[in-house]
Amino acid sequence: MTATYDAIVLGAGAAGLMCAAQGAQRGRRVLVLDHADEPGRKILISGGGRCNFTNLHTAPERFLSANPHFARSALSRYGPQDFLALVEAHGIAWHEKTLGQLFCDGSARQIVDLLLAECDKGAVTLRCGETIRAVSHADGRFTVRTDSGEASAPALVLATGGPSIPKLGATGLAYDLARQFGLKVVEPRPALVPLTLSGEDALFRELSGVATEVVAGCGKAAFREAALFTHRGLSGPAILQVSSHWRRGEEVAVDFLPDAAPGWLLAAKQERPRTSLQAVLRGLLPTRLADALAERLGLSGVLGETTDKALRAAEARLAGWTFRPTGSEGFAKAEVTVGGISTAELSSKTMEARKMPGLYVIGEAVDVTGWLGGYNFQWAWASGWAAGQAV
Structure with missing residues (x-):
């Protein structure tokens, strides 16, 4: 016996639950299926367990996609203030941390x-621990088979995310189903992920645990936040941000002293000719980092005995120290995925596939990736809301 619904949502994460709640509150009979034992597993570990649930500075230009304009429609119709109103309606206390990032005062479980609760308002049927065995389409209906039986509906929503954090059960199921129904997939790669170093750059591993505020850049993208040296390479918010733009073979440039005015070393030479570069850097950076940079710059004498040309060269290198990462720590450590189901295949208003009516794709499964800091949750809410108005 095949159970019938108006819509079947694959994935009980942020986007899937939002879509299901919206659809069901519009009177649709909605089934949500997920192979995990509980809903919202990625939500629960986000933001150090407090869920960075949105960002007040959400704007389309803070998302990466082959079509940078695609996210504009959904984000304009369901923005950070809309989700914040929902948070407050549920009595959840929150705070702004930095850079517009909003977190729960309590636990990420409050967001789940x-x-x-929103799903319950519309009597959504939620079934976890259900492995999807097959999906088919005939006579205007999608049929999903799991070990416990079959369900069919005229609308199917792919909300199973990307392959980031596989320990939570992440898979490429959405991509497989998209290809099955003729949709193109932009090559997925890890994003918001630490970068690895080797060779000459690997010498910086001795600084594992040291963090400092920098401007890190790759190509035209640049971010001012903390960078962290690890035993494998580089991490911290600035590096995670850059990683979404970085491709193998490219360099990452780091400005270790973003507040330093041009000519600051020459000024230091005039003011303190008997001091060393190492001593000056120790006053500006963590000691271990200052010592390592001074050693690599090779200026061991006092500033008064160092040529202006050498000091200018040191300034320039500190303002644009280049690293050539050998790779990243992969999907295992990536917070999200760059790439995914092509936006060229989807309606930006409803998230419905153009060539397969009734098929919708939302959240991380789509080729839309936000910056670090709550942007990807806002895309989940906005894309889920958009599809929820259409199913």
Whole structure:
């Protein structure tokens, strides 16, 4: 016996639950299936367990996609203030941390409970621990088979995310189903992920645990936040941001002293000719980092005995120290995925596939990736809301 619904949502994460709640509250009979044992597993570990649930500075230009304009429609119709109103309606206390990032005062579980409560308002049927065995389409209906039976609906929503953090059960199921129904997939790669170093750059591993505020850049992208040296390479918010733009073989440039005015070393030479570069850097950077940079710059004498040309060269290198990462720590450590189901295949208003009516794709499964800091959750809410108005 095949159970019938108006819509079947694959994936009980942020986007899937939002979509299901919206659709069901519009009177649709909605089934949500997920192979995990509980809903919202990625939500629960986000933001150090407090869920960075949105960002007040959300704007289309803070998302990466082959079509940078695609996200504009959904984000304009369901923005940070809309989700914040929902958070407050559920009595969840929150705070702004930095750079517009909003977190729960309590636990990320409050966001999962919010979504489940919204689903309950529309009597959504939620079934976890269900492995998808097959999906087919005939006579205007999609049929999904799991070990516990079959369900069919005229609308199918792919909300299973990307392959980032496989320990939570992440897979490429959405991509497989998209290809099955003739949709193109932009090559997925890890994003918001630490970068690895080797060769000469690997000498910086001795600084594992040292963090400092920098401007890190790759190509035209640049971010001012903390960078962290690790035993494998580089991490911290600035590096995670850059990683979404970085491709193998490219360099990452780091400005270790973003507040330093041009000519600051020459000024230091005039003011303190008997001091060393190492001593000056120790006053500006963590000691271990200052010592390592001074050693690599090779200026061991006092500033008064160092040529202006050498000091200018040191300034320039400190303002644009280049690293050539050998790779990243991969999907295992990536917070999200760059790439995914091509936006060229989807309606930006409804998230419906153009060539397969009734098929919708939302959240991380789509080729839309936000900056670090709550942007990807806002895309989940906005894309889920958009599809939820259409299913």
